[in-house]
Amino acid sequence: MRLVTTMQLNLPALEMQTLFDALPDVVFFIKDREGRYTHCNLTLVRRLGRKQRSEVIGNSPLDVFPLPLGGSYLMQDRRVLCGEVIDNQLEVHLYPNRLPGWCLTFKRPVCEDNDVIGVVGVSRDLGQPDNRHSAFERLNTVMEFMQKRFGENLRVQTLADLAGLSVAQLERHFRRVFQVTPQQLLTKLRIEAAMRLLHGEDSIASIGQQCGFADQSAFARQFKATVGMTPRDYRTLRG
Template sequence: MHDSPPTLIDADELQALLDAVPDIVFFVKDHSGRYTHANLTLVRRLGLAKRADVVGRSVDEVFPPKLGSRYAAQDRRVLAGQRIHDQLEMHIFPNRVAGWCLTSKRPLISGERVVGLIGISRDLAQPDGRHPGYDRLRNVLDHLESHFDEPVRMQALADLAGLSLSQLERQFRRVFQLSPQQWLTRLRIEAAMQRLRGPDTIAAIGHACGFTDQSAFARQFKATVGITPRNYRKLHPLGSAEPT
């Protein structure tokens, strides 16, 4: 006698399962971008008391305006049929703690119509220093940290590790949860966030952090942090402390 195939987990069950996971934000939204499901991790990070404070509302209603508009634009892309996979983002929580995560979203389709979206954001953990490939990648990491402000060729990183490009990508993701390019972006954005608390111009900061021009810097910063460098500077005046 054969076992019957497992039934698909519905959104209510998935939400209940992920309520107990503190490093994953889970959500489902309808075709208008309103939350229908949100795990308790998301509720708490929004600084709200209960799930009912989130369900039925849009990102514009639960996030600060500049972040809400950015997330709403991302949702519109997904509701138009696009998938987002492991988008590197920085989230800033109500206690002003900043943390890196990877966000994935996909449309929910009924028949031939998009009826909503489902997504998760996973916090990035510390690199796995016990992984057998860690020591080999240490040279790559040191090189990126020393030269993030310069043009970096992925083939040069692979050569440094004695790996092919595909091997470098696979091993880097296993140890650091990011691709080498994502790690480079992270280093550049972190450096830019620190410099934006100083007196340098935004164009000078972008150049000093390895971006080809100010528009490329502004696009990448907004895609990663959620707001433009100019607006980030307004939120963090000259000499203010770095969120940790």
């Protein structure tokens, strides 16, 4: 497990914050052991609908995000404060003044003398696919297949065969072209469909089944891990 020490972090923290201010597609933050923001870039400030960084600093996710999102983000931070590393986690972020946006989140514990004293992290927006990549056409065929069949039990080997690639080649090219793995793209397609269907009248169990989840429990777990709340909470929030 790779930790971030205060020697690596404290001195350049303000410089890091300023550097990340220039990146409109990346959210950057540092939090203390209570989960309160000590540093954040202007991208996060703007997405929260705030005008000044001071409106975020000193607050926890509970103070700046609506429930149940704030609680979910705080629980994620507590896992990191216990030493867990969150790497390349696909998430949907729901900000008060923005449409839902997909990102990849990375979080690391900040340590001092072997004690975890905070969290440092970034969330990077998913960009457009790289259509200049040599494998783009083959991968685009796979993506179109997944868009039509995401409700089925798709195997990565099946997708690799469709592209005429090995599984390792498929996963490597997917990361380069789409910035995610085939499994992450499948999750993205399923969750996007579920979010649309939750605006309707179908039961949560039916929606999970339509979107390719084995049962309602598996659907609820994946939805909460990705969106930050349960399907029921999302339906209530967006209703």
